[in-house]
Amino acid sequence: MQLAEALLQALHRAGAREIFGIPGDFALPLFEVIERFPELPLYTLSHEPAVGFAADAATRFRGGIGVAAITYGAGAFNLVNPVAGAYAERSPLVVLSGAPSRPERSSGLLVHHQARTLDSQLNVYREITCDQAVLDDPVTAPDAIARVLRSCHEHSQPVYIEVPRDMVGVDIGPVPELEPSRVDPDAVEAAAVEILARLEAARSPVMMVDAEVRRYGVEDKVADLAHRLGIPVVTTFMGRGLLADSPNPPMGTYIGMAGEPEITDLVESSDALFLLGVILSDTNFSVSLHKIDLRKTIVAAQREVRLGFHTYPDVPLEALVDAMAAQARPLGPRPELPAPPEPPYGMAADDSPVTPTDIATAVNDMMHKHGPLPMASDMGDCLFTAMDIDHHAIAAPGYYAGMGFGVPAGLGIQAATGERALVLVGDGAFQMTGWELGNCRRHGWDPIVIVFNNASWEILRAFQPDAKYTDLDDWPFHEMAGPLGGVGIHVRTRRELADALERAATTRGSFVLIDVALQRGHMSGTLSRYVEAFERRRSQEC
Ligand code: TPW
Ligand code: MG
DSSP, rough: OOOHHHHHHHHTTTTOOOEOOOGGGHHHHHHHHHHHHSSSOOOSSHHHHHHHHHHHHHHHHHHHOOEEEEEEHHHHHHHHHHHHHHHHHHOOEEEEEEEOHHHHHOOOOOOOTOSSSSHHHHHHHHHSSEEEEOOOOOOTHHHHHHHHHHHHHHSSOOOEEETTTTTTBBBBOOOOOOOOOOOHHHHHHHHHHHHHHHHHHHEEEEEOOOOOHTTTOOOOHHHHHHHHHTTOOEOSSSTTTTTTTSSSSOBOOOOOOGGGGHHHHHHHSEEEEEEESSSOOOTTTTTOOOSSSSGEEEEETTTEOOOTTTOOOOOHHHHHHHHHHHHHHOOOOOOOOOOOOOOOOOEEEEEBBBBBBHHHHHHHHHHHHOOOEEEEEEEHHHHGGGOOOSOOOOOOTTTOOTTTTTHHHHHHHHHHHHHOOEEEEEEEHHHHHHHGGGHHHHOOOOOEEEEEOOOOOOEEEEOOOOSSSSSSOOHHHHHHHHHGGGGEEEEEBHHHHHHHHHHHHHOSSSOOEEEEBBOTTTOOOOHHHHHHHHHHHHHHEE
């Protein structure tokens, strides 16, 4: 079989269901084959960052793997940021890059799109992917493809595949189906026993669940384990919505300083905090290492288990959960906790100006009436506002916090699931990737996009109140929707907001952009709490 075709078949077998991309001359032969391969429809977009964000969000909602196909150099370097985000947030993405042919490589001449050396691109991607393959040898290509796709799946992180343009039509052997990487069952068992002993001996054990539980498809097993243990469960921001239907549902979402104090205290005072599939980093939306005593923390993530200061390597999440469930006993009574606050419903549709919390309330009302929509959020106060939205299925850059994710992610969700998405995005972030909406008509997508338009990089202003550079101009985004093939609605009051969401919910067939005028200085409750706590800490440090 020809190499490109074998590659596409292997991608499909590994769980890919579509390809997002932008071609270039080094990738034209590859794209020609992609276009003739009906199992993986091709969605072209306008700018490579959007290609990466869409592919990332597609896998977050559907499972399987996402595919981003780009050309060498100029295209691939444009894709670096979303791939870095996918690496940080454990999203299994395959980067398919065209590349110079083997004769071009050996000609000794500089190739166009080349940065420093011909392998500069590969070297950059080594840093932000968990495995790489350059398919320049027909003999080794089948094994290389199989290995890289297995790594993508097992690590739930991006991988990089480079296809020299003269290799596309070369015959290769079948791509083998590899066994999963070897795991020592005794090590898994020992880790499970040790974790259970720690939890049983603790005064206030807590389980926190996060992205990997979703990525590895072990939600039901984790729900069962939590139920058997009777352990209090919380989610991280990225884990929001996990275990929601289980008999032992999470008590809330831990977001450190920005969160509900009861949940924050429960987590930070636990003497056996079990972080299951949790991404550890040090941003506002994650588990702050400043706050958590690692000696009392059990981390099962990234295929290893860390208890205090020792580590069991090669422990896949699913194997660990199975081993624990086989021996789990109830841990004893749960601590009494006040019920977390209810999400806001019932916005007064009057002539008051809109606040971010009004947007959350109006979205809750709309979804209650018309049914939930999958959501994507950008970085900005919209992400903090999303904490007040009752429905939890949301893709957002919760840890990496890169702007520009929201709109392309909404497109990726619809491509992957067929469902229209609701996108939350700030005006600053919309300026980065909002124009991708112009691709909706061509691909038949009709997302609802709410722009939090405060003519400001408001989050930054919250921390630098005297700065002038955080002021943005007031762009009339609603006026730009029509020429891009959508419907634009300008919203200044709560009444207009309620009407706009009603109209959006009942308008199908084109995107609806709701441009909501917000006043500078008006933040969501969650962001206000975060800024307050941040200031408090800063003044204590002084
Ligand atoms: C790719 C740094 C984080 S938040 C922010 C910036 C510039 C302002 C966001 O403005 P927006 O939302 O979208 O209007 P809001 O609610 O604050 O008004 N470049 C990238 N990513 C990040 N995170 C930044 C810069 C940043
Ligand atoms: Mg803004």
